[in-house]
Amino acid sequence: MPATNTSRRCRLTIEQKLVICTYAKKARAKESLTDVAEWATRTLKLKTPLSRQGAALIVKREAHWVATAESHRGRKQVVSLRHRKTDDIIMKEINDMEGTVEAVTGDVIRQRNGISQKRKHGEAASVDDDAVEEGRKKIRKLTDAYPRSEIYNFDETAFFFRQDAKTTLTQKKAVSGRKDPKNRITLALAVNADGPDKLPPLYIGSAAVLRPLQGRDVRAELGVIYKHSPKAWMTTSIFLEWLGEVNHQMWLKDRKILLLVDNVSSHVQPEVSFSNIRLAFLPKNTTSRLQPLDQGIIRSVKSKYSKKKVMDSVERYYDDRDQIKVDLYTALKWSKEAFDGVTSKTITNCWKHAGILSDRSRISSLLN
Incomplete structure (x- = not known):
């Protein structure tokens, strides 16, 4: 099972925590922390039993409770210590x-x-403006023939699901980040041009069955697709399999779509055709400007995911629970929720910013 926050929390006032610390100090030679936790549950009449781990964390931070007791007495820290x-x-x-x-x-x-917000690391890319404009004209000729509901963009991105947030508030001129863990998988997303249709996210890991996913059907439970390749990258076979599934779904709905993808080797399939998908490639070296998913949709998903990860860490800190490393199942769950949280307005704005839709596609959408 994934280490997620599903159990009820035992929330205590600082006074109660000091009582536990005092009792533990007196009983240290005679009783274990499990005994201390059971004593606290009985004596303080706790609705949720205190665990051995919870008792250990409370006792470990005794000095902190003593230092803050006067100004916060009677309060439960999850509400006030965080913000006071x-x-x-x-x-x-x-x-x-x-x-x-x-x-x-x-x-x-x-x-x-x-105080300013500094990015810990990152780099900017430059794109030739003439190439972008020429590529934009070519793509518009394709999108002219389709209503916006039938125009999709598909793109994948590296997803470091244990990576720390990239920004922090500080008075320093520069901030050094910690070394990020190398837990990378590939996340692939697909959205249509008028916003409401998001295809199930596709994740690519390096193993067929990882421990957090054992015995789970993530498609049924989370509405996501999980595949694997040796380096957790997109491959030709995975892309073809995904296209086949999407084509089948479109065939069932009697829909014919235009699918825009970037021009990478795993996507280029000149000899393969699908009955209900027309595959079109964005011009090389222009995707950072012409690909709608790159205009803010992927960034929004990662930002929302990062917020979920940070808030879970904060809640654990103020509830005196151990910090955890996010496992793969939790990463899939949170990132799917993040994707679901991206609004249709955000998606349509990103398509508009890419500038690859013409008025004809809008008129076609209205007629359909």
């Missing part, structure tokens, strides 16, 4: 600026304190 000091600082800044500054915004506060 930050809220006080922000409210002081707002009160100081009220009546002087025209509008108090987050940008104002950050600029006043020299």
